[in-house]
Amino acid sequence: MSEFSVSYHIRLGEGIDAQKLLRQAKAAGIVFGPANGWLTFVPYAGLAAYRSAGEARFADYLATLIGLPVLYYCHAEDCGWSFALAGNERPLVQFACWWDPQPAVELDQFDPFALAPFVATEALEPLLRPFDAEEAMLVRPADRFGELLGLPAYQWLSPDLAQDRTQDLLDRAGRKLGAKPASAAVRFQLPPNRRITFPDPAPTAREALKLIAPFMAQFKPPWSLTMVTTWGFEVPEGRGVWKVWWRYGDSGDTVTAVLANDGRVLFSADSVPSYATDRMAKAIHLPEKWLDSPHVTAIMAELPIPDGFDGGRIGSMALKSLNDCLHWEIVVAGNRGQVGSSSFWTVYVDAVSGEVLAEVHTRKVGFQETVRQRVRKGDWTDVDTSSQSTA
Structure with a gap:
């Protein structure tokens, strides 16, 4: 470690x-x-x-x-x-x-x-x-x-x-x-962990949220839902283990619930210093109709894998909001060709319309990193990462 x-x-x-x-x-x-x-x-x-x-x-x-x-x-x-x-x-x-x-x-x-x-x-x-x-x-x-x-x-x-x-x-x-x-868990009076009947097949994001939400009823506004994510990279057909996040207003206080694959519902809490809150997920407001995880998995299956990407199509999935745009973010990890190398394909999908908003392909070998992106299925273009240096 x-x-x-x-x-x-x-x-x-x-x-x-x-x-x-x-x-x-x-x-x-x-x-x-x-x-x-x-x-x-x-x-x-x-x-x-x-x-x-x-x-x-x-x-x-x-x-x-x-x-x-x-x-x-x-x-x-x-x-x-x-x-x-x-x-x-x-x-x-x-x-x-x-x-x-x-x-x-x-x-x-x-x-x-x-x-x-x-x-x-x-x-x-x-x-x-x-x-x-x-x-x-x-x-x-x-x-x-x-x-x-x-x-x-x-x-x-x-x-x-x-x-x-x-x-x-x-x-x-x-x-x-x-x-x-007191720890965050004590301050926020988390519900006790418990076990429920785990659905078969494993739940979608919408199904998991429906199962977890009743246990979190005490977290009323200004608490708000901020994110629904997979717990790991194995999400066949958009089904698996899910983690749901809530945040207290614009503060650094968060509570989470995980629906594990053995039926346990696990609750945790955290509180980060104020300097880190700008990077935290914002509140999301789910419309009546939003694309569940299997629909997004089907959209991923139709996308061509970027040239030079040596991975598949299944990765972690997160439902979140950016600039009031509710979207799915899918991160697929490529194979590691050598120690110190990495490759990721990240796809952003509008969670209401299903439009592919953007794709980013990042490849790093040693200390050399290359980034390509394409917007709304346009052409791939190189991204200049040199301007991001703090030197």
Whole structure:
């Protein structure tokens, strides 16, 4: 499993008890240290202030709260790493390095001398540059950064782990600070998991939604249906295991229900920080007549497979809305010719008229990615992906 870590590191001042200040501000989580002039703090994912501020901006919030510099640290092993330094007397200083989809760095809000009071600038310079994925695995710039600054803890830490696997962090010399907020499942009072008679044959999207909806009756507006998706890629004839999503207004709060193939109905809840809500699915309003999954599977069967695509026609299916257009999104994975290669054929179908709105064929070999698209069964055209780089 790849590492994903998020933590906050308070630079201690002489005669100042940072842990006491956090407690007084009701900033609940797990702390490590102090060591080497730092106190590591991992907020619980359910902490309202963390969910409202977002990851890097939560460092700004803490710095204002306690009057000390706060360092935000993030290591997403598959994608890249980043940090941000917050202090009362300067704007937020941020650095990010990504190696997926291609090597890039973000330096617009970076001051190379901001960390000079904590570590020698020349020691950091080799880490603050682009890396590709292979080199990053060898150099491990995020880990080296934590070592150079002497952070008490920074590996395999995150608000989600603090919330859901508290004891694991305590076993690594962490200490509880404040009261842990209720999990999303408790806050939203999810119905208990249960078992029903699973239809034979397996249900379509419409049938699954009809079976699940009665159990979710308590989630009234501003809760709204946002998405119906398959649970996996095996959906012969548009029938299989389905997952249904609801969202509370425009917030990051979601609840889901899965109708498993043994008849279990499994409920879960999640709450993401405010910075991530722009990428979340919007509310969908189902008209009386909308195309069920078998109809969409039949439409896929009639489409010609794109030249150069080495896969089939069956893939994951999702009913969602974009710019008020209710549509099906079908993602078909191609065969992997070699390690590091991938190929996907994505089809967008109007969920009312059945019109094929667009198709996208993405192929990646190593760090080279090519994208082609066609709109409403027109000609295939190449898409320039170079403008998407953050370098």
